[in-house]
Structures are given as structure tokens and as C-alpha cells.
Amino acid sequence: MISELVEVAGISESSLLRGFKRITGCGPIAYHAKKRIERAAWLLVNTGMSVTSIAMDMGFDDPNYFSRVFRKVLGMAPRE
Numbered sequence: 001m002i003s004e005l006v007e008v009a010g011i012s013e014s015s016l017l018r019g020f021k022r023i024t025g026c027g028p029i030a031y032h033a034k035k036r037i038e039r040a041a042w043l044l045v046n047t048g049m050s051v052t053s054i055a056m057d058m059g060f061d062d063p064n065y066f067s068r069v070f071r072k073v074l075g076m077a078p079r080e
Contacts, residue, residue: 002028037073040066044078051078 001047005020006013017027024031036058043054055066055078070078 001032033069034073037070040070040078041074054078 001011002016003078006016009016011019021030026034040054040058043049043057044051046072049057051067052063055063060066060069067078070076
């Protein structure tokens, strides 16, 4: 993913990472995970989908790992 961003941006990896962190407050990988979790939270609130289904839809093969990342990003468990 980083190499694709570097190619599209046409700058060095270090410049990309430094600029991305300056603008977003985190690196590209953490930013992507945060956005996936925010989408998952929206789905949990606004649909009747199960936590496992949402985890799979968001690209997490392990619902337990999804729950750990969810708690780390949002400070609460998906079921809360």
C-alpha cells in the first residue's frame, strides 16, 4: 500500500510518511485501519448486521482481532 502511494504521489517514502502524519496525525496504515473501524461502527449502529459479519466485510478474518482493533481505535468493544 505504501509503495502505491509513493508511486502515485511521486515523492519519496519518507516524505510521504512525514507529510501524511503531519496532516492526519498518524501513518497511512493506522489511518486506513481507523477509517475501516469508523465504517464498522457506523454499520453496527445503523444496520442489523452481526459483529462477525461486519468484521469480515471490513477485511478482518478474525473477529477477535477486529474487536481488539475496534477497542484500540474507539475505546470500546463493538458490542457496546
